[in-house]
Amino acid sequence: MKEATLKEIAEKLGISITTVSKALKDYPDVSLKTKEAVISLAKELNYSPNSFAVNLRTKESKTIGLIIPEIVHHFFSNVINGIVAEAEKNGYLVIILQSNESLELEKKQVALLINKRVDGIIISLSNESNDDSHLMEIIARKIPFVQFDKIAKLIHSSKVVINDQIAARNAVQHLIDNGYRKIAHIRGPLNPQNAIDRFIGYKKALEINNIPFDPSLVYTCEKVTFQEGIDFAKQIMADHPDVDGIFAITDLVAVGVLSYFNDIGIKIPEQVAVIGFSNWFMSQVLTPKLSTVDQPSHEMGVTSFKLLLEEMNCHKKEIPFSPRTIELETKVIARESTFKKNNI
């Protein structure tokens, strides 16, 4: 009942381990007769190579590591899906870790993956990440490395992103085009590059349309939760009763806003229009249906793995690899929550 090994097959056939190994890997210097004998016996014994030994010998594990801030998250679970599918298609397995938006945990997990000697690492940074030392370590060890979505701009690695500035600008422009003028922004935390970029996009859109930027219309999430959406919606109506549009950093927050407005009877979009970001599934089934920005999450996963694979292949053959940055397309999805105002 034990696991079959090359040695066992060799002994039963009265040949050497070397020949058995070669026969199974279809080397040209094994006669057809022995090849057949070996293959047939291997099948019979249900032989499969001991991957631990193969890993040690070949110095690769055909396994990659993936670190993301949150698994239970429409965007990230879609990315996971893309990565896992593409990886499997190419013979790789994926170890998933969740940083819980904690820099400390993220660092531990990078160390963990390095120790495990994964063949490559894909990461989307936590909101706390303002320190690059663990990423530098990955680079220093020459481990193939791809960042996506929430990236450290200054780290010289491949990246898969969207153009958050333009995407956000388009979202706000959509509000403006539909007649909304006094637009609040519920932004993400101060650290992450994409929260910064979306904020910049928000300002740009105002600027282009000659709407003065009012800092008091900007509200900053700490955790980017549904509850914060509710809280800020309340706050906004208290601070600025005449606001007529809200652009939220992500759909989850926008849904909080919607939920609060629905509960207290504020009409959307008649009184306030709302647009989110990321096109979460639920946004299309809410009342009113939420306008948002579509972000190709699954494709982001697939592309990230493809880039990593390229680098891993170069790494194996010891040919140099130049990191690339790929920018994927987004588009505004107009739904009920931003219907054109009647008076225009």
Next chain:
Amino acid sequence: MKEATLKEIAEKLGISITTVSKALKDYPDVSLKTKEAVISLAKELNYSPNSFAVNLRTKESKTIGLIIPEIVHHFFSNVINGIVAEAEKNGYLVIILQSNESLELEKKQVALLINKRVDGIIISLSNESNDDSHLMEIIARKIPFVQFDKIAKLIHSSKVVINDQIAARNAVQHLIDNGYRKIAHIRGPLNPQNAIDRFIGYKKALEINNIPFDPSLVYTCEKVTFQEGIDFAKQIMADHPDVDGIFAITDLVAVGVLSYFNDIGIKIPEQVAVIGFSNWFMSQVLTPKLSTVDQPSHEMGVTSFKLLLEEMNCHKKEIPFSPRTIELETKVIARESTFKKNNI
């Protein structure tokens, strides 16, 4: 710039590999002096044991495999989260695979994990799974094994489940208690045990309340999608315009129903009450808010890993392990979509 090894440390210190290994693992037969010297040099060289070699030597990889039907799914992503968190807490990493509800893929993936020699396997079966041979293989190889949610009853392994019959019965009882009598059921596919059990629970509830069971009120999903919810809602209203309640196999389908009714102006719950299953996040933000059955998904993940860990520990020490089945509690979450009828 190369990876430090025991050999290197030994040579630099003029001692044997054995002693270095022992020093790092705090064996009692190494003098304090050499221990300190070794540890300090190891730190300096940034030594970390080559996990490939450790795996080969110890025959374990501190890695488990997880196969689920769908990653982008509120219930499953919560389970993943629970498993990954609990695993990491105990020094294990998790390889995730998605069967896409395909038996064929599921079988391949089990084979993959066996070949990778993971220390244990956790699985929730695909809807197609009506063949146990791949699961038998896991048992035959004595690989620690836990099933959760969608299980093969006859396979002798640990299991983590809810009581689907009772949970479904409670959901339907809730509808009946609130005055609904003609209740349709949108059930899951014919194969999965939990779809069968929920259907049985539905029938039981009717029986207890002396409501005759009408097979034409039962609709069977193939893929359990949002779209099927829409389609069946339409179908139900065509077939039985006087239906006043719907129990759906899962929230996603219930949301489809809600969405269709909202679109065509059928009032919920005044005309038809709707209850789902699983308590997906979005169900609380819909209009109307969806009643459902809470299923402790995160806890299900945590519990699954704990059971697996127990078995892995026994396996290592070669002491026998008896598989256990753990049943977690569910409870009906009453929201707007099933408000009590006025006339009772």
Next chain:
DNA sequence: CACACAAACGAAAACGTTTTCGAATTACCG
């Protein structure tokens, strides 16, 4: 028949660790 050459196989090293068991040294005690 000698020689070259191809075909088929195997010995052995290497990957880096863990662990057993015996050897060497030191300390202790009567």
Next chain:
DNA sequence: CGGTAATTCGAAAACGTTTTCGTTTGTGTG
């Protein structure tokens, strides 16, 4: 001081594979 016991160390095997480089045998050619 002889002997025992404790302390400290290291040689070597083992885990199972891959791959290099010989060696042997058989085949064909001049």
